[in-house]
Amino acid sequence: MEVILVPAFADNYIYVLRDAASGKVGVVDPGEAAPVQAELERRGWSLTHIFLTHHHDDHIGGAAELKARHRASVVGARADAHRIPGLDVALGDGDRTVFGEQTARVFAVPGHTSGHIAFWFEAAETLFSGDTLFSLGCGRLFEGTPAQMWESLQSLRALTDQTRVYCGHEYTQSNGRFALTVDPANAALHRRMEEVAALRERNQPTIPTTVGMERRTNPFLRADDPGVQAAIGMAGAPAVEVFAELRRRKDHFRG
Numbered sequence: 001m002e003v004i005l006v007p008a009f010a011d012n013y014i015y016v017l018r019d020a021a022s023g024k025v026g027v028v029d030p031g032e033a034a035p036v037q038a039e040l041e042r043r044g045w046s047l048t049h050i051f052l053t054h055h056h057d058d059h060i061g062g063a064a065e066l067k068a069r070h071r072a073s074v075v076g077a078r079a080d081a082h083r084i085p086g087l088d089v090a091l092g093d094g095d096r097t098v099f100g101e102q103t104a105r106v107f108a109v110p111g112h113t114s115g116h117i118a119f120w121f122e123a124a125e126t127l128f129s130g131d132t133l134f135s136l137g138c139g140r141l142f143e144g145t146p147a148q149m150w151e152s153l154q155s156l157r158a159l160t161d162q163t164r165v166y167c168g169h170e171y172t173q174s175n176g177r178f179a180l181t182v183d184p185a186n187a188a189l190h191r192r193m194e195e196v197a198a199l200r201e202r203n204q205p206t207i208p209t210t211v212g213m214e215r216r217t218n219p220f221l222r223a224d225d226p227g228v229q230a231a232i233g234m235a236g237a238p239a240v241e242v243f244a245e246l247r248r249r250k251d252h253f254r255g
């Protein structure tokens, strides 16, 4: 499965997918239609599927126009059916959805929003995590509790190490500046930040990351790590409390 990054707005990523075996073409979280349409025209492709992780406008804003233009099928969360216009395929936790020769497993990942889902394409080991899991960070808790988000992140953390993670925003460098304040002795994090700095200097994306990389470097996946706990003065505390404290500090971080 081919994945093409389409930058949108200031720091969003929209993803165009193509399953080579079937020729099906999908898009994930088209916050605006124009850059997606331009990419499709450049390649001579027509859209068959529109995958939506959550209802925020910067993720669905272009969906209606693209659906009308291509007669594509809109795939999203059943829990968000009331606030995703034009939803055709409504899915919940554990459901599978077919895209050409590929199958995606759906994870309900509440926290950023109550209806947020993630798509894991099993054979391609490719995850679209929306605004739940970012590289070196996680989404703000607009509609969920720390306990919900921690559980959601644990389900994504359990995916295969090699799984490529495509998230909704290019936030890696600023996330990493915060990560260094709560996990300062993590050598893998320091190495990753050097890599990220080099990419950003050349204006290159830091996405995709991998589940393995995030498990080693993302503090929001490491609330049960003794090093992170010690660094924030919460050695031995329940992971969910550590996670809540990390999220609270990140909300107030000015780096």
Ligand SMILES: [Zn+2]
Binding pocket: 054, 056, 059, 112, 131
């Ligand atoms: Zn969002």
